Amino acid sequence: DTAVSQTPKYLVTQMGNDKSIKCEQNLGHDTMYWYKQDSKKFLKIMFSYNNKELIINETVPNRFSPKSPDKAHLNLHINSLELGDSAVYFCASSQQGSGYGYTFGSGTRLTVV
Amino acid sequence: AQRVTQPEKLLSVFKGAPVELKCNYSYSGSPELFWYVQYSRQRLQLLLRHISRESIKGFTADLNKGETSFHLKKPFAQEEDSAMYYCALRGAGAGKSTFGDGTTLTVKP
Numbered sequence: 001d002t003a004v005s006q007t008p009k010y011l012v013t014q015m016g017n018d019k020s021i022k023c024e025q026n027l028g029h030d031t032m033y034w035y036k037q038d039s040k041k042f043l044k045i046m047f048s049y050n051n052k053e054l055i056i057n058e059t060v061p062n063r064f065s066p067k068s069p070d071k072a073h074l075n076l077h078i079n080s081l082e083l084g085d086s087a088v089y090f091c092a093s094s095q096q097g098s099g100y101g102y103t104f105g106s107g108t109r110l111t112v113v
Numbered sequence: 114a115q116r117v118t119q120p121e122k123l124l125s126v127f128k129g130a131p132v133e134l135k136c137n138y139s140y141s142g143s144p145e146l147f148w149y150v151q152y153s154r155q156r157l158q159l160l161l162r163h164i165s166r167e168s169i170k171g172f173t174a175d176l177n178k179g180e181t182s183f184h185l186k187k188p189f190a191q192e193e194d195s196a197m198y199y200c201a202l203r204g205a206g207a208g209k210s211t212f213g214d215g216t217t218l219t220v221k222p
Contacts, residue, residue, distance in 0.1 A: 033209070041197060043157075043212040056209050090157065099164035101147045101201075102210060104157040 003027050006091050006105035013081055014113055021076045021108045023091030029103070030096045031055075032074040034066060037088040037107070049074050050096070081112045115140045117202050119213035126190050127221050134185040134216045136174075136200030145203040146176055146183040147210070152196045160198070161185070170194070190220045 004025045013019050025032065033056075034046040048056035049068040063079040074091060088109050092102040116139040126132045138144060146163040161169055163176040163183060174185045183200060200213040 035212075041215050041217075043199060043215070045209050045211070048209055058209075092157075099145060099162055101149070101159035101162055101203075102157075103159070104149075106156045 002106075003103050004091055004093055004105040006089075006108050008108060009106065010109050010111075012111045012113065015081055015083060017081050018077070018079045019081060019110070020078070021089055021091075021110075023074045023076070023105055025072055025091075025093040025103070027093060027095075027103060029093035030071055031094050032068065032071070033092045033094075033102065034074065034076050035090045035092060037090060039087070043090070047074075047076075078110075081110075083112050086110055086112045115144075115202050115204055115211045117200050117211050117213035119198075119200055119216050121216050122214065123217050123219070125219045125221060128192055129189050132187050132190040132194070132218065132220075134198050134200075134218065136183045136185065136213060138181050138183065138200075138202045140181075140202055140204065142205045144176075145205075146174070147201045147203065148172070148174055148183075148185050149199040149201060149212075150196050151199070151215075157199065190218075192220045192222060194218060195220045 006023050031050045033048045047066040052068045065077045068074045088107045090107045091105040094102045118137045148160040149157045150160045151157045172187045199215045201210045203210040
């Protein structure tokens with residue numbers, strides 16, 4: 001059983017399109033995250049939700065909108081895609097409390113052409 | 114503000130040699146430090162947590178608050194250790210984790 005699953009794995013789309021990436025975790029974790037890994041492999045946090053509530057919202061364009069229908073799901077919708085949005089997007093989850101690391105999904109490689 | 118610095122972008126060693134991947138951090142509170150590993154075309158996986166003081170796949174890491182470091186060490190590197198390694202700092206109260214820029218380790222035969 002995959003602990004954190006993301007779909008799709010690959011996404012190729014044209015500039016200006018709107019797309020969504022879905023993430024689900026079956027670990028019972030309270031907190032979920034979206035990270036962006038750019039072409040240099042740098043990892044930057046985008047959003048974090050705790051029990052469906054947004055708790056972290058880094059400096060991310062308004063075109064990116066996360067949605068958490070329940071604590072097991074955190075989706076990412078991107079409007080008006082731009083070339084610079086091309087990256088690998090990782091979903092992750094963790095338990096509350098000290099000492100818990102993240103469990104990551106396998107990533108979604110987004111290519112905007 | 115929290116910051117993680119991994120000074121080496123690339124590190125290459127021969128099989129059987131010791132390896133140390135450096136990580137320094139900046140954080141005003143009490144930090145939680147982690148190492149993650151990403152093998153080629155795979156997801157990031159948690160490797161070590163400072164709080165558990167364990168050895169995983171022969172790797173260890175000790176939190177040195179005086180030097181604000183959390184270096185990852187292995188006495189005898191193996192070819193299968195070749196991967197990207199990220200050091201991460203998690204702020205207090207289950208806050209966000211800030212990742213270093215990563216170090217690509219290559220273990221040559």
